[in-house]
Amino acid sequence: xxxxxxxxxxxxxQEGRISILNCDYTNSMFDYxxxxxxxxxxxxxxxxxxxxxxxxxxxxxxxVFLNKSAKHLSLHIVPSQPGDSAVYFCAAPNAGNxxxxxGGTRLMVKP
Amino acid sequence: xxxxxxxxxxxxxxxxxxxxxxxxQDMNHNSMYWYRQxxxxxxxxxxxxxxxxxxxxxxxxxxxxxxxxNKREFSLRLESAAPSQTSVYFCASDxxxxxxQPQHFGDGTRLSIL
Numbered sequence: 001x002x003x004x005x006x007x008x009x010x011x012x013x014q015e016g017r018i019s020i021l022n023c024d025y026t027n028s029m030f031d032y033x034x035x036x037x038x039x040x041x042x043x044x045x046x047x048x049x050x051x052x053x054x055x056x057x058x059x060x061x062x063x064v065f066l067n068k069s070a071k072h073l074s075l076h077i078v079p080s081q082p083g084d085s086a087v088y089f090c091a092a093p094n095a096g097n098x099x100x101x102x103g104g105t106r107l108m109v110k111p
Numbered sequence: 112x113x114x115x116x117x118x119x120x121x122x123x124x125x126x127x128x129x130x131x132x133x134x135x136q137d138m139n140h141n142s143m144y145w146y147r148q149x150x151x152x153x154x155x156x157x158x159x160x161x162x163x164x165x166x167x168x169x170x171x172x173x174x175x176x177x178x179x180x181n182k183r184e185f186s187l188r189l190e191s192a193a194p195s196q197t198s199v200y201f202c203a204s205d206x207x208x209x210x211x212q213p214q215h216f217g218d219g220t221r222l223s224i225l
Binding site for chain 1: 115142144146151152153154155156159161169201203205207208209210211212213214215216217218219
């Protein structure tokens, strides 16, 4: 039973355009969500988070939107850069700070 | 500026061999975690240690044991390796298990079991 799902395994975007990565969850008790970025042969690095009391959180080129009624969150990257090419994971803490991860979306930004 | 350090980075084992993966953090964090990453499945929690002296099972603990050696170090042991344990293993840490917050990850150990 996957509580966090990323239904798009991959996404290809042109440099300078917007990248939108999506994530759905089933557990209505989740109240905090995170996005991690992962380059090959490296560990995941924290990118941005959002609390369930908000519907939007912005950090530079990265914005996360949360739609609690739809149990859906999305990560927007504007403008996309080739260095953003990586695998992106959404995650949520479950019972304490044990993270449940989605399967990841591989983003490719073409120059 | 090390953060979370994992050793070794790569390892090949034969079925039935044993192996201990090492993890150390220098951020004075209280909580530590072991995850495995398999293609298309994201990261799954194997074991965690909410604080020094405690360990608990995560989502996929079968075939593994852990030791929280001290506040800095948290090791993962495979007693009798199986091909299904071929994976990339990540260690992570954070300050307070009871508080939702980002975890800091090491760069992983890539383990192949033949």
